[in-house]
Amino acid sequence: MAPVLTRRGIVVLFAACLACLMFGLEISSVPTVLPTLEQVLDADFRQLQWVMNAYTIAVTSVLMAVGTIADRYGRKRVFLVSIAAFGLASLICGLAGNVSTLIAARFLQGLSGGAMLICQLAVLSHEFQEGRERAVAWGWWGVIFGIGLGFGPIVGGGIVAVSSWQWVFLIHVAFAIVAFALALTGVHESKDPHAGRLDLAGILTLSPAVFCLVFTITQGPELGFASPAALAFLCLSIASFVAFLIAERVSERPMFDFSVFRIRSFSGAIVGSAAMNISYWPFMIYLPIWFHAGLGLDSFATGLALLAYTLPTLVMPPLAERLSLRYRPGVIIPAGLAIIGIGFFLMRWGSAATHASWLTMLPGSLIAGAGLGITNTPVTNTSTGSVSRNRAGMASGIDMSARMISLAVNIAVMGFILASGVLAHLIAALPDLDGARLNQLAEAIAAGNPAPGLPDKVAHDALANGFGWVMLYGGIGVWIMAAIGFAVFKARPARQEAAPRLD
Template sequence: MKNLIALMATCLAALMTGLEVSSVPVILPSIGQDLRADFDSAQWVMNAYTIACTSILMVAGTLADRLGRRRVFTASMILFGAASLGCGMARTISMLIVYRVLQGAGGGAMLICLIAILSNAYRDGAERGRAFAVWGIVFGMGLGIGPLFGGLIASLIGWRWVFLIHGPLTILTIALVFATIRESRAAGAHQLDLAGMLSLSFSVLGLTFFIIEGPQYGFGSSVMLSMAAAALVSATIFVTVEWLSAHPMVDFSVFRIPNFTGAIMGSAGVNFSFWPLLIYLPLYFENGIGYDRATTGLILLAYTLPALLLPPLGEQLALRYSPRNVIPCGLMLIALGCWAITLGLVLAAPGWISLIPGCILTGMGLGLANTPSSNAATYAVEADRAGMASGIETTIRYVALSVNIALMGLILLIGVRSSLAHDSGGLDAAHASATAERLLTDGIGNDKITVAQQLGRQLALKRGFETLTVYAGLAALFFAMSSFIAFRCETSKRTVGQTQ
C-alpha cells in the first residue's frame, strides 16, 4: 500500500512537470499582453525554465545520492511550488522570468529524483516495470492535455492560475512523500561536478542569448560577438573538464556506440522540432487567426494527443522492427507533419481545418519516436552506465529544446519582418522589425489601421509561420537522417565482425 501511495506522489509530480512544459505556450500571448512583454521576453519565459532544467540535471542526481533522495526531492518540490506561486503573482515580465528560472531548477531536480525514488521503492523487476509504465503514462498525460488545460484555465480564471494551481498540488505531493517514502542514499556517490555544470550552463545561456537578442543588438555588435565568444569558451571548458574527469557527468566515449548515438539523434530530433513548434503555434492560432485560448488549447490536442496515445505502439514496433528503423521513421513523420502544416497555410485561408492533418501527423511521429529513443539510449550501454546514459539523453533533450526555441523565434521574426518589408514597399528595416514583434506579441489588431493593412499583417504572420514550419520539417529530416546513418554504422560494424 505504501508503494502505491509513493507511486501516486511521483505521478503527481510527473503530472505537474508535464503540464508545465505544454500548458505555458498557450498562455504566452496572454502573458505578453498583460505584462506588456515583447517577443524576446516571451521566448525567455520558456527558455528560462529549460536552461535552468539543463543546468540542474547534471548535478541533481549526485546531490540526491549524497544527501538523500527524499530530502532532495522534497527540497526541489518546495522550490518548484514556491516558484510557481511567484510566477502566478509576478507583476512584471522580469519577475516572471526570474521565477521561471527557479521553477525550472526545481522541476529539473524533481524529475531526476523521481526516477531514483521509484527505482528504490520498487525492487522487483516486473513491479518496477509496471510502476514506470504508470508514471510514464501520467507524465505523457500532462504533456498531452497541457494545451487544453492551459487554455481553459486561462479563459475561465486567468493565466496566473496555470502557475498558482501547482501550489496546492505541491503540498499534497510532499505530504504523500513523507507518509510513504523512506530516505535512501547511494553508497558510492561521486563528487559534484560544479565546473561541468557551470560551463555547460554558461555555454547554453550564451548561445541562447546570442540568438534571441541578436536582432536587437545586431549580430555583429561587440556585445553579441563577446557573448558568442563566451559561449564557445564555456563549451570548450565543458568538453575539457568532462574529458579529463575521473567521474564525468558526460562520458564522451559512449558516443562511439552507434546505437547510443542513433538514439540520441532521435531524442534531440523530437526536442529540436516538435516541442519548440508547440510553443509558437499558439501565437498563430491566437494572434494570426484570432482564436481564443480555450479554442487554441482544444486544437492543439490534435498536435499533442497522438504523442500521448501512440508510445505503446512505438514500443511494440521498436521491439518487432528494431529502434533503428522506428526512430528515423517517427522523425520523418514529424517532418511530413510540419510540411503538411505548411501546405495548410499556403493552400487555404487561415483556419484550423487545413492545419489539423499536419498537427496529427506530427503528433504521431513524436508518439512513435520519443519513448523508443529514450529506451534505446539506455539499453545501448552496459547496465552500470545506464544512469549516466539516461542523464546524457535528458540533458541533450533540454539543450536541443533551449537552442531551438531561440532559433525558431529568430526564424519566425525574420519571416514576418521580410514579408512586411517586401509588401509595404518603403518600410525600413527598423520599422518592419518593430511591427513584426508587435504582431507576434499583440496580434493584428484593428484600431487605427485600414482593412488593407489588416490583410497585410495577417499575410505577414502566415508567411512567417510558413517559413517556420518548413524549417521545423528540415530539422526533423536532418535528425532522421543522422539517426538512420548512426544506427547503420552499428549494422556495418556487426557485418564486418561476422566477416572477420
C-alpha cells in the first residue's frame, strides 16, 4: 500500500505542527510562570493580566487580516515571515529585564502568532486536498495543537523547576528555526489570484474596541470606573465597535460577513466558541495562582495539578465527534458547556473544603476539562461546515476571533472579580484598615503575593473567597451561554439544519 503522505507532505505537516505547537504552548505554559514573573520582575496583579492579554489581543487583531494578505502576497512567504517574527519576539520575551518590555514583546509575539496560525491553516488546506491525506494531516495537526494546549502547564512548570522562566520563551527560538527550515524547503508557494483588498477599516476599528474595553476593566479599579479617564476609554471602545459594524456593512469585501449569522448552526457554534472562553480558558490563567499561593504547590507540582484540567481536552474529542454525529451539534455543544459549568461548581466546592488540596479540586478539574473536550471539536466542525467551502476561511476567522476576543475580555473580567472577592473578605475581616491599604493588600493577595503584617489565615481565606467568586462567575456564565446556544440551535427545526461537513 502506498504511503498516505509523500516525503514532502510529511515535511510540510511537521512545519505546520511545530508552528501550532508553539502557538498553543504560548497560551497554556505562560500562566504557570506568572507567580515567578511577579517576584522576579516585580510585576503587580494588573501587569500579570497584561502579560496574557497582550498576546490574545494581538492575535485577535490580525486573525481576519492575515488571510487576505497571505492570499494576495503568498501563503508560504507570509508563513515564513510570521515564524521568523515569532522566534524574534520570543527572544525578546526571554531577554526582557522588566515587565513593560515583556508585555510589549508579548504583543509582538501575539501578532506573529496569530499570523502563523492562519497561515498554517491555509498551507495545510492547499497542500492536502485529497480525502485520505487531508484527514491524516488535519488529524495530526489537531492532536499536536491539543498537546500544546494540554501539556503547556507542565512544560512551563518543568522548565521553571529545572532552569529559569526565560526558557519558557527562549525554547521557541529553537522551535522557530526548525519550523522555518522545514517550511522553506517543503511548502510550495500559493496565492489566490482573486484575492480582495485588505479590510483596513475593519482592522483599525475592531482592535481599538477590544483594547479599550479590556483596558477599562483592568484599570477601572485604579482609575475609578466613573472617572473621566475610564469613561473615555469605555466610550472609545463603544464608538470603535459601532464604527466597525458600519465599516463591515459598507465594505465590498468585509472581513466579517454578518450574513452568515443567519445560519442557525453557525450562530450556535459561535456562541459555543465564546462560552468556552468566558469560562474554561481564562480561568486557566488564574488557576496556577490558586494552586501555588492557595494550596502551597511549587511550580512543577502546579503544572502536574493542571494536567487534570487540561488532559481531558485531549481524550474527549473522538467521543465528541461520534456523539455529534449521532445527536447533532445543537445538542452536544450546549451539553458540553453545561458539563463545564458543573466542573466549575465542583471546583468551587473543592476550593472551599476544610482541608482544600489538589485532590479536592480534582473532580471539578476533570469534569470541566471533559466538558471542554466535548464542546471544542463540534464547535469548530460546525462553524466551518455550516457554510459553503468558499466561505470556510472567513467562518474560521470569525470563530477564532470570537474565541480570542472573549478570552481577552474575560481574562480582565475574571481578574476584576478575583480582586473584588479578595477585597470583600478583607473588608469584613479587617474593618479598621483604611480603603487604600485594603486595596493594596487585595491586589497583592490576588496576585499570589505575600501580604506583610497580615495573618496567613486571613490572606488564605481572602484568596479562597476571591476564587470562589471567579468559579461562580465561570459556572453561571457558561450555563447562561449554554442556554442561549441551545435556544439558537433550536430556533429552526432540526431537519432544516445544515449538517456540518467534516471534510
